[in-house]
Amino acid sequence: MKNQQNARHDAHDTLMCYSMHTLFFIQLPLHAMKQYKDMLLQQLQFVDQEWSRFHESNELACINQQMIGQTRTISPLLYACLQQAHTYYVQTAGAFSPYLKQAMCTHGYNQTFPFTKATVTQQTLPIQQTPFIFLPSYRLQRVGIGEIDLGGFAKGFIIERLAMYLQQNGVTEGMIDGGGDIRVWSSGQKTWKLAVANPYDQHKPPLTTITLQNGAVATSNRIYRSWHQGDVVKHHLLDGRTGEVCQSDIIQATVVTARLTDAEVATKLCFLQQPLPFTTKVATYIVKAKQQAQWQLKGAQL
Amino acid sequence: MKLSKKIKWGTGLTGVALSALMINEIQDATPIDATLSEREQEILQLDWTNFEVTIDDEKPAERQTRRT
Numbered sequence: 009m010k011n012q013q014n015a016r017h018d019a020h021d022t023l024m025c026y027s028m029h030t031l032f033f034i035q036l037p038l039h040a041m042k043q044y045k046d047m048l049l050q051q052l053q054f055v056d057q058e059w060s061r062f063h064e065s066n067e068l069a070c071i072n073q074q075m076i077g078q079t080r081t082i083s084p085l086l087y088a089c090l091q092q093a094h095t096y097y098v099q100t101a102g103a104f105s106p107y108l109k110q111a112m113c114t115h116g117y118n119q120t121f122p123f124t125k126a127t128v129t130q131q132t133l134p135i136q137q138t139p140f141i142f143l144p145s146y147r148l149q150r151v152g153i154g155e156i157d158l159g160g161f162a163k164g165f166i167i168e169r170l171a172m173y174l175q176q177n178g179v180t181e182g183m184i185d186g187g188g189d190i191r192v193w194s195s196g197q198k199t200w201k202l203a204v205a206n207p208y209d210q211h212k213p214p215l216t217t218i219t220l221q222n223g224a225v226a227t228s229n230r231i232y233r234s235w236h237q238g239d240v241v242k243h244h245l246l247d248g249r250t251g252e253v254c255q256s257d258i259i260q261a262t263v264v265t266a267r268l269t270d271a272e273v274a275t276k277l278c279f280l281q282q283p284l285p286f287t288t289k290v291a292t293y294i295v296k297a298k299q300q301a302q303w304q305l306k307g308a309q310l
Numbered sequence: 311m312k313l314s315k316k317i318k319w320g321t322g323l324t325g326v327a328l329s330a331l332m333i334n335e336i337q338d339a340t341p342i343d344a345t346l347s348e349r350e351q352e353i354l355q356l357d358w359t360n361f362e363v364t365i366d367d368e369k370p371a372e373r374q375t376r377r378t
Contacts, residue, residue, distance in 0.1 A: 187376050200373075201369060202371055203371035
């Protein structure tokens with residue numbers, strides 16, 4: 009994590025820092041920022057170090073190196089994150105999967121962005137299976153092959169946790185933005201206005217804007233994190249059931265829900281054209297090539 | 311018990327209690343609980359009455375999604 013920066017904005021303070029290869033932007037009331045700035049930085053630094061699949065000796069790497077039959081006690085926060093990701097894995101019948109590290113590497117995503125070309129490998133995609141079971145007392149047992157890549161889910165999880173913690177401790181309003189995946193809350197005084205970026209060019213005017221007081225917005229895009237592996241264009245959105253790159257005419261999916269982890273998983277399911285099983289209140293904004301996008305609202309009365 | 315011993319005992323207990331409080335505060339600073347309380351569930355309820363798609367609004371947005 010690097011480059012932390014503070015700036016005052018109205019009656020709020022803002023904090024910017026890098027974690028998980030992403031720019032985080034946090035906006036809180038002045039007094040809350042003063043009180044929680046250090047905790048926020050520590051937490052983001054911790055997950056940056058311990059949860060990345062690109063580090064060879066962190067806690068996630070140790071889990072991935074477990075042998076079949078071996079049990080390991082892991083940190084409670086990572087256990088909670090993995091367990092929640094696994095719950096989505098079960099709820100979506102494997103369409104969303106946190107166990108795609110080997111498939112990602114086979115497709116050439118074995119380095120951090122930005123990159124445009126990946127070497128062609130002779131590896132075949134591993135058969136997707138459930139590699140771990142969750143035991144009491146934060147223990148994880150390997151029962152099959154497969155390695156964890158939390159990807160954007162880790163970001164959504166930690167943002168959700170931090171937002172929840174701040175709310176529970178009386179911080180009346182705030183925004184945590186991890187690379188465009190945004191969680192906002194308000195006690196009613198503050199209404200947040202958020203824009204959905206143009207998928208082709210961030211500097212062009214946004215496609216649409218929304219206002220909300222409490223909620224989460226996540227966006228996935230198959231153009232930005234894409235690369236050539238030989239003559240084949242690949243991107244980072246994989247089908248958890250097969251490990252194959254998702255084939256879709258969707259360019260960008262934006263989802264608004266109550267929880268950022270729901271929104272994060274929902275964007276992947278939009279690309280896979282799978283139903284969203286975990287909430288009845290969802291707004292989606294799907295951008296397809298040469299089509300006018302529109303908000304689709306489910307469970308809402310507007 | 312002599313007064314001086316009572317004071318020492320009392321001071322010791324207070325010290326233990328304060329240490330425990332501090333440890334609790336530090337632990338509380340780390341959001342690690344996996345389960346959601348009723349209060350958390352309540353907080354999570356998205357207030358759809360305040361969700362609006364804004365059209366022809368001149369006011370700039372506070373944040374923008376990114377191409378993740």
